[in-house]
Amino acid sequence: MSVNQQAHAGPPYGQPQPGYQGYQQPAYGGQPLPGVPQSQYGAYNGPMPGYQQPVPPQGYFPSLGFPSKGSPVSLNSDTSSLAPNFIGSLRAPPTSGAPPPASGASLPSGHLAYSQFGHGDVQNGIPASAAPMQRPPASQPFLPGSAPTPVSQTSTFQQYGPPPAGVQQLSNHMAGMTLGSATAAAPPPAGLGYGPPTSVPPVSGSFSATASGLYTPYTASQGPPPTSVSQGLPLAQPPFPGQPVSTQRLPAQVPGFAPPPSSTGIGPSSYPPATGAPRPPTMPGPPLPGQTVAGPPASQPNHVSSPPPPSAMSGPHPAPPVSGLHGPPPPTHPPQPGYQMQQNGSFGQVRGPQPNYGGAYPGTPNYGSQPGPPPPPKRLDPDSIPSPQLNELPPQQKPRHRIDPDAIPSPIQVIEDDRSNRGSEPFVTGVRGQVPPLVTTNFLVRDQGNASPRYIRCTSYNIPCTSDMAKQSQVPLAAVIKPLATLPPEETLPYLVDHGESGPVRCNRCKAYMCPFMQFIEGGRRFQCCFCSCVTEVPPHYFQHLDHTGKRVDFYDRPELSLGSYEFLATVDYCKNNKFPSPPAFIFMIDVSYNAVKSGLVRLICEELKSLLDYLPREGNMEESAIRVGFVTYNKVLHFYNVKSSLAQPQMMVVSDVADMFVPLLDGFLVNVNESRTVIASLLDQIPEMFADTRETETVFAPVIQAGLEALKAAECAGKLFIFHTSLPIAEAPGKLKNRDDKKLINTDKEKTLFQPQTSFYNNLAKDCVAQGCCVDLFLFPNQYLDVATLGVVTHQTGGSIYKYAYFQLETDQDRFLNDLRRDVQKEVGFDAVMRVRTSTGIRATDFFGAFYMSNTTDVEMAGLDCDKTITVEFKHDDKLSEDSGALLQCALLYTSCAGQRRLRIHNLSLNCCTQLADLYRNCETDTLINYLAKYAYRGVLSSPVKTVRDALINQCAQILACYRKNCASPSSAGQLILPECMKLLPVYLNCVLKSDVLQPGLEVTTDDRAYIRQLVTSMDVAETNVFFYPRLLPLTKADVDSDSLPAAIRNSEERLSKGDIYLLENGLNIFVWVGVNVQQGLIQNLFGVSSFSQISNALSTLPVLENPFSKKVRSIIDMLQVQRSRYMKLIIVKQEDKLEMLFKHFLVEDKSLSGGASYVDFLCHMHKEIRQLLS
């Protein structure tokens, strides 16, 4: 089975049928999901009748010590009288939290806010305003019928006494199971000797933002700025002495900077004149109404010039090194008052930030070391700048040059400009090769024939026609694809097209799916494939007449002819074994070893599941979820639970033979939540009690996955395992691991082994999981090294997610964990997925990055693909492209929906092709380029020394920029650094990637953190990598408490911080709130509820809820940011000059980092040098 599968052969083509009316109209037009032929799938009514109880092999312990498996004993023998009470309380109306709305209509269709989820008393601290952070799958309407059911859990728990006799009997019977009073002395709790999270601040948040990150309200539009804005870069002296250096936004042609484009043709190569004019669309598809031709902005190169080398400033020989930047590590004495930890005084004297720093933007005068009259021209002589790679520097240095950080390209400015220019109009996708607005811009998309940028973003929207050109430029050609991306409510979900038994119409040769770019010919009887040019006959049922323009008259009625993205209902030919799939199952697998129990984690999970199970993903307007659930607990052995609805109490079955895993029960393991509600609730009540006194510290891991896999196999369905795991699996079992962490390997040739799995066992297991559609989500709660690089293999290759909560503590981490769990359980997932990317002749997909498995070179297989995951595809030429026809991509994702429906989601994108390099450079997207480069580099560390990977990145980017300089830029002094407008942030962002923990670890970063980050980034979309590598820094004290907007962001440098202000920094994993030492007492009182700076506790994991405008505003900002990210960010309070400030400074990415990363200014100079070397 694959996307490429031969479609069901339609009946032979007969005569065209004019006016054929009998075609079954596809079920689109309103709700995307009507017309679902549910009858095709037998309604699920309990367990499959066909299951045979297998003969248990050795090691099988039929329940609870009773020899007969036919008569398992209740887990809790004395609860029968309690059960009715418990049921009663379960069904009671909510007693806390917001009452459910009176009708589903009170929420937007397709939206289920988790706020409706009654927060029981155990879930403290979630302010009501935080509730919307749950972004439920859009296909899941709120159903008042399944209102929250808060449970009075405390009373329930109190009624349980010691483990019932049956369990004890069981434990005596089972080797290795220690319940109740075991004889072994309690081992010391692993990890309790570790400091609290604040002392070893783990980067344990999780990350993966969604498209929702694009809807930041912001105060846009100070009037429409010029469509093409080029920021002047008055880095060096103006080419013409006497002309003032301007730091304001400049129109496309700036006198005094590069010669205007009109004077081109002078370049070493070809710089076509008037290239700023939009090319008339040559899309082969029909013309689309309302299209806006947004021509590429007339590019203005950015000039960062330096004076000619033999100036008064410096000689041609290397100058003495500048200020301590590349010297030995800075002294480790504690930070002194003030700004002794100067990180960015790279050129010239060390500059402390001015206390009166007044503005975040270039041009604000009250900043920097030169408050006086117009500063003298800044000079940059690359020859005098040591490479950031150099380390041997004499301690003494004298100020030589100075580059004003305000004069080099500012990410903040670029983001603001794009918001102003492109945030007000919808992005209409009708025109080929249009560069979309930046991911940081809030914009709406109207699909008119190309996939929304929420689904696909490209490194360039104009591809070189030849392989030689592509190689010359070194610009990677890649698409970052998020096939199941969540859309904002204002945009339409892809329509579902049902072609009945014949299935979707496809090209006979390349199997591409019908799309807007197919060309109908011969009066509509045939169509020519836009990908391979093969001519295919139109099946009779699909025939339609053409109008005088050659367009089918039903063009606008058919999504697959007029839209970039849509879905087809798949026929049985697209299903495994030619059989429609069953609905998927979720299996919750809970580590009940000592640490998990002791920390309160087991109880927390069980409490949460009681209510969360009512919010499993649902399709469309279905009353209840079709997903079945099952439960396993484990330490050194596995415990399966029978929760069949007919039972009075759940039954436990233990498998201690972990070497050959099997599932001891089939009937009753996977159940419908509503049918088995009482039994499940009883089980979830009993689990924490059963293991309350466990002494077992060892765990297994691979057998847990095997058990879930076997259960899904037996049930013949796909599904997801939710594994909650705490420690390195050292118990004797397949997949057993040893602690091989060794920080001494960092910066050696063996560093790569830290990222590699320590055994291939998990790779093989992953392969089996993918074959079954068994996706593994992993929630890790480590107190020490647990080898994420190995444990994460199955998760990664099955398309699952990893979450990590190091040093988990109930008080500080439960909100974050519960929010992550809720979202993870509820989010849209496609199961048993296969993705294929087809391209038009001339290019083809050659490389893939993401969380998936590939058994051949074309099909990307994922046991599960959720709405947050991206797959990055790189393309290479295999032939020439033509400017006329452009290049086409078609991404087809075959998957099973949460209701068990087999579907194909199709995304199409048309790109331009160019014979001039300038066109390439004008249509690039740096954010996407960085996304690709980071993934490329993060994969590289698996096989190459990290330094090699870093050097290769630098070299590639230098070549990209040198090629531009050589072929596209106007001639100018060799001392000028000229950056393409679209890539002017490439150096600053690239430096952030180079300094990231994977490529250049900070001292406090653990091996597990690095492996974790490496995996996360691999699946990130462009918005996520953007904020991850260049965090968002907001001055909270500048926020307007009367408006909904965020304060304007500032650049990530310590120089931008004022001691009198409070700032927020977020990177998708963490939110830092930094408090300056001179912040007014009143502000501190209002935000923290304490009277002085010294009283602020940095152990806070949430801000106190205080009734004043500032507190409300800050908390609403944090809530707003949390909503935009797919994972709940960890809040960390940082007081200036506190020890935690070191961690915070790690994220001030424009500064030199303590781990040796270059400052932005230094790195820019280094890049300039590299470019000059390439050009000379």
Ligand SMILES: [Zn+2]
């Ligand atoms: Zn074809």
